[in-house]
Amino acid sequence: MADETNLEVRLKRRPGGVPVAEDFDVVEGPVPVPGAGDMLCRARYLSLDPYMRGQISGRHLSGAVEVGDLMRGEVISDVVTSNAGRFDVGDRIAFRGHWQSWQVTDGAEARLVDPAIDPPSLALGILGMPGLTAYAGFLHLAEPKAGDVVVVSAASGPVGSMVGQIARIKGCRVVGIAGGPEKCRWVTEEAGFDACIDYKAEELGPAIERECPNGVDIYFDNVGGDVLDAVMWRLALGARVVLCGLMAQYNTDEIPPGPNPATIIKARATVRGLVVYDHEDKRADFTRDALAWLAAGKLHYREDVTEGLENAPAAFARLMAGRNFGKMVVKI
Amino acid sequence: MADETNLEVRLKRRPGGVPVAEDFDVVEGPVPVPGAGDMLCRARYLSLDPYMRGQISGRHLSGAVEVGDLMRGEVISDVVTSNAGRFDVGDRIAFRGHWQSWQVTDGAEARLVDPAIDPPSLALGILGMPGLTAYAGFLHLAEPKAGDVVVVSAASGPVGSMVGQIARIKGCRVVGIAGGPEKCRWVTEEAGFDACIDYKAEELGPAIERECPNGVDIYFDNVGGDVLDAVMWRLALGARVVLCGLMAQYNTDEIPPGPNPATIIKARATVRGLVVYDHEDKRADFTRDALAWLAAGKLHYREDVTEGLENAPAAFARLMAGRNFGKMVVKI
Structure with missing residues (x-):
């Protein structure tokens, strides 16, 4: 092998609040040896995602990352050695692996x-x-129909931008919520949303009422907190709400309350919780549709690429501070 | 007419907190004269319901009762004079009328x-x-199936006791939540629930876990507040929650927060808001089924009857203080 060292990132301590790079250890170890039935793969890209904050707090439904453990995450890797029949040497595969340069x-x-x-x-x-999350959550849980007014938070992120673009493809009016003029400009000008509200620049409630004068038919929530509350009071009759992410509370050990239940009763709304792991059965449809939309120029995306696994801790800290712009990936 | 006076109850002032009898005026007026197309009816029973608290605060979706206005409510009345073709003299009818002895x-x-x-x-x-509320909410919004574990709050009330009994008829395990040993005893021994938790006697969370060790499949909520929160953290995967009433907040002008949205995501739950006015189309089915269940001895009920319209204000105050036991009606 060309590179005989294995860079790996381990949890050094449980972060208090927004994580910092010093919450992680970047260490070198030997290249792991694949056992019978295993493959050794060289990692090319690592995904950084907000759910990891829950894992390192020990409270994510996918299980905890304990202090000292290798960080977990989805990776794209090339198969270098294969003792298993599923993939061949040279194949490029994606799977839930770890923050390390060699994967088994x-x-x-x-x-x-x-x-x-x-x-x-x-x-x-x-x-x-993130694409499957948006696809399954929007098409299967939000029950969209043409003409619906759709609001989506974290609109410049990978899930939010995909939800909005799928909603546009399905004939909905789409209003994004994002932080700062640069993100809002990208959301309307590149991703093609009908409007985008800058929650850092104006009060959300009146802005939602201005953009959605007849109320919100579908709200796809990636953040929770005050943003969720502001939208819930402005639902249209029969609204559907998909709860997907809780960025507003990932960095805190407190469990803040949610919106008053009267918001749901008043609108006769249907609120559903979304976990992407439940929707693997839709992946084939999703991949087929997404590739076709991408080829047709209907999908725009924004990536926030960090070079080098040794920089993953700082990049993750930036993600959790909300200072990224687009899908966070680490090029290894 | 035998009785030439018309007793009527008007809102004297908007209550602060739990209403008291002095928030209302009981006055005598002339018997109203029906116009062309109207009927004059003698009231026999008046329904007292928690939603009226919202009307007299000016914030119910059915509209406000202003200071000085006649109180509104569903009444059973006998038709005395008919200038309209819909019903005949002597018919007994129910409709949304007012707190008065003669109705037009x-x-x-x-x-x-x-x-x-x-x-x-x-x-x-x-x-x-209340029966239609329970029927439509449980059968149409909660998607019950035999074997589901159903929890219902305000279990000795008209909606709650009906939900639980319909759930038993449909083969569910039913756990009520009520306040005090007398109500809990009635819920299990008369209404036939599998169990009833006395929220005044023990902490709700551990009690729900004891009665529903695999989580709650359906929660029918009539109260909101801490009870809702305690159940939301204990939902089973794929749970359905019907939000029907908010007794915990009707007496306050504050709008308290609700459960954290993580409760919904974690359980992949579906939460729906219920307003009975949307479900008139199910009334024929409901009446047919409910009469059949009643005749078969499958429905038990508890009424809390007050004699005399002049006592309606005190009875309503008792209802809103949670000191009633069973469906509140005033016999006129």
């Missing part, structure tokens, strides 16, 4: 990454887990 | 009360609006 996997839950996908990191973004 | 209505939204219903007040309870 039995490939049971891995999927092939089409070599035509360029950049390959899209398989971690709009063509990967 | 055009009968447009009135329905005939079967003279066989005994006592007639059942047409305001398990065979009326």
